[in-house]
Amino acid sequence: MASIHSWVAHLIPRIDFGVQALFRRQRTCPYCAGGDHTIVARKNGVIRIRRCQDCFLYFTDPIYRSHLGDFYDSLYHAEGLTTTLPDARTLRELRASNFAHTGKDAAAPIEALTRLTPGRALLEIGSSWGYFLYQARASGFAAVGIEPGRTRREFGVHELGVDIRESINSVGDARFDIIYCAHTLEHIADVGPFFSDCHRHLREGGLLVVEVPHFDLEALGNGVLSIIGAVHPLGLSQPFFKQVLPREGFQLLGLYDRWDSVPSSPMAGCLEGVLIVVAAKRSQPR
Numbered sequence: 001m002a003s004i005h006s007w008v009a010h011l012i013p014r015i016d017f018g019v020q021a022l023f024r025r026q027r028t029c030p031y032c033a034g035g036d037h038t039i040v041a042r043k044n045g046v047i048r049i050r051r052c053q054d055c056f057l058y059f060t061d062p063i064y065r066s067h068l069g070d071f072y073d074s075l076y077h078a079e080g081l082t083t084t085l086p087d088a089r090t091l092r093e094l095r096a097s098n099f100a101h102t103g104k105d106a107a108a109p110i111e112a113l114t115r116l117t118p119g120r121a122l123l124e125i126g127s128s129w130g131y132f133l134y135q136a137r138a139s140g141f142a143a144v145g146i147e148p149g150r151t152r153r154e155f156g157v158h159e160l161g162v163d164i165r166e167s168i169n170s171v172g173d174a175r176f177d178i179i180y181c182a183h184t185l186e187h188i189a190d191v192g193p194f195f196s197d198c199h200r201h202l203r204e205g206g207l208l209v210v211e212v213p214h215f216d217l218e219a220l221g222n223g224v225l226s227i228i229g230a231v232h233p234l235g236l237s238q239p240f241f242k243q244v245l246p247r248e249g250f251q252l253l254g255l256y257d258r259w260d261s262v263p264s265s266p267m268a269g270c271l272e273g274v275l276i277v278v279a280a281k282r283s284q285p286r
Helices: 002-021 071-075 088-097 108-117 129-138 150-160 196-198 222-227 238-246
Strands: 037-045 047-051 056-063 122-123 142-145 163-165 174-183 203-213 249-258 274-281
Touching: 037 056, 037 222, 108 129, 108 174, 108 203, 122 129, 122 196, 129 142, 129 150, 196 203, 238 249, 238 274
Parallel strands: 122 142, 122 174, 142 163, 174 203
Antiparallel strands: 037 047, 047 056, 203 274, 249 274
16 A cells, blocks of 8 residues: 555656646746746656756756645655654664664764864754754754654654744854755755754854755766656755855865765865765855
8 A cells, every 4th residue: 555655646746747847837047036047957747857057056947836735745645754653662662772773874964063163052944743853952952943744743742842942043143053955955945044044043264064955966967867856846066066155155175975074174176975065154245
């Protein structure tokens, strides 16, 4: 039954997305709202992949807007802890082990964050079920999370005892030493406010640390097309961050492909996999 649900869950949004591609167009860049962008590839014959000539963001045309709401969310299943909730016994075991040696073991990024700064006030954007927050708190961080999904947010609050808010507006005027965002930015269709929100809630010199799938069609070729689509409408590359961070008041400190390389060994080139971005708040946005 689970395999049938998984098959349906993947098929329905793909059909919906394909239909939308026949009738809708993404006229402006989701980051800079510019109109100077070109088609650089196609997926499944109908989905256009565009690249903004101003900020170098890749994005799908159209950007998928689900018309299925909770129906789609309830059908979506994937392997592992990203979407499958543990039962009570498994959750007790995960908490007892601090999620060690599981798909949600956050030891590597947490160790990297402790190397980057002595500051321990941390805001996570895209907390999902709260697994990272739970481990960060156990490592001495004063950690707060943002998660708009009610089911995920309430699980983290009630089952893990972590502090997860619905939106960044919920933290008021709080300032943090670190804002951490892992595998979330590529999902945000309206990405324009993201950097200004982070800038506003970081202390001077505070760090923005972002992990995303590395999407650079020009440098890496068509093999990366699998990571952009309905679920990931944005493709994020080194040129995008190099262009955008200074205009948003950040100094880029390093680009990495592994957490154990942070901060001593930045990437020497352009590699497939993940892209880890470390930047510091330095000035007012332009």
